[in-house]
């Protein structure tokens with residue numbers, strides 16, 4: 001190999017390396033995690049300090065239902081047994097995603113896998129270290145109210 005040929009080959013290899021690096025640098029960034037979409041009932045406050053959520057019969061034992069009270073507050077109501085309703089701020093204490101709902105007897109967050117107790121709101125699995133915020137509820141006749 002003479003000097004001109006060696007110089008040309010070295011230049012070609014350097015150009016290939018540059019193209020490879022450029023290709024790596026051009027890879028798209030990983031999309032940021034977004035909260036899963038979910039169905040949320042939107043409700044209007046009945047009076048200051050309380051909000052009618054609806055009939056208790058709409059929340060079956062062992063399930064939960066979300067209510068968007070405002071752009072800043074979504075409530076998850078759970079029904080761990082026939083006579084018990086629990087209200088929680090649906091904003092996950094790990095990183096703020098709105099929890100998905102009740103799955104396999106736990107409140108589930110779809111963002112990073114946190115699980116919370118449906119009766120106490122305490123974390124039971126995943127990255128969350130603190131309980132969901134509690135919301136006071138009141139049953140009046142056949143209806144459920146949030147006291148905010």
Ligand code: FES
Nearest residue numbers: 092094095109112
């Ligand atoms: S925001 Fe809920 S697990 Fe991360």
